[in-house]
Amino acid sequence: MEQLVKELKEHLIEELNLEEITVEDIDTEAPLFGDGLGLDSIDALEIILILEKYYGVKLANSAEAKPAFYSVKTLAEYIMQNRK
Amino acid sequence: MRCYINRVITAEEVSSDIKLLIPDAGVRRRMSRVIKSAVTTAVECMGAVEEIDSLDAIITATGWGCLADSERFLRNIIVDKEQLLNPTPFIQSTFNTVGGQIALLRHNHCYNVTYVNRSHSFEDALLDAMMRIADGESEKILVGAFDEQTPSQHRIMERMGLFRKCNDGEGAVFAHITATQTPESKAQVEKIDFLQHPLSEEECFARYASSDSSKLLYNNYSEYGLFPTSSAYCFAKAVKLIQDGVKEVVVYKEYLGDTPVVLIIRCIG
Secondary structure, rough: OOOHHHHHHHHHHHOOOOOOOHHHHOOOOOOOEEEOEEOHHHHHHHHHOOOOOOOOOOOOHHHHHHHHHOOHHHHHHHHHHOOO | OOOEEEEEEHHOOOOHHHHHHOOOOOHHHHHOOHHHHHHHHHHHHOOOOOHHOOOOOOEEOOOOOOOOHHHHHHHHHHHOOOOOOOOOHHOOOOOOOOHHHHHHHHHHOOOEEEEEOHHHHHHHHHHHHHHHHHHHOEEEEEEEEEOOOOOHHHHHHHHHOOOOOEEEEEEEEEEEEEEEOOOOOEEEEEEEEEEOOOOOOOHHHHHHHHOOOOOOOOHHHHOOEEEOOOOOHHHHHHHHHHOOOOOOOEEEOOOOOOOEEEEEEEEEO
């Protein structure tokens, strides 16, 4: 789990071009959208691609997105539960 | 039909920190190299990001557009077999991204158009600005041009033998143009002429220069490099020459057999 969280943060920094943010700067339990990292709807699309591209996880329905995309921790848990 | 040039800035002249010019990190992080370069040049030209509020038209020009993002988007289509395409390169690959980003910095919903007309994109943008001023539709206009070179574009142009006489180039230039003369006005655009046939240096000078002291900038590709909107750099140079005391500058540009264009910049008065 710890390794997955670190890897996820690296993908987020790379794919979302998070300038001047390091893995250590991202709070694992802080919200990704709004407060916290301050991501937006385009970033949500990028995160869907990260899940599919690197972990083969497809978002089954949009209702799952809100709790799964809350933080890096919830994203990692969603990947663990749905990875084939 | 004429207009006054208050400020002209090239990308190389931008000295302010990008974080001051584009304070929102969220906006900044999605910008590619050319978008950052063009938007910072535009903001520096306006003096401060808040000054964008005063504009009633934003007119941009590009020959190639946001080439790196376009290539990235096309590469993703091939590599990912038309699946899992990232939205950012697609959004940023559109030609009007720069004009849109400038407007979005201050939510200015004024007239916003991008000209993508090969090598005379900049002149068309300038002509649009002059026509809006002549029709009384705009008072304060930001006109700019940008183009970026990429390694693949460079390779293609090199194979076509286009760099035998001059180097490749890229850049961004923005000008703040007004309908009326202000204390800041540095020069005026007197005329834009689109020609049917190319002219030699001698023919161009004889036809357009109003006196022997006029200066002619004729196809200055050796100075700024070969790219569609390089004449925007000649336009910036013409304004500097006027500030240095030249009364009139004639800019002639003919790019790879495209329609030749002549710009006449004069001192005020």
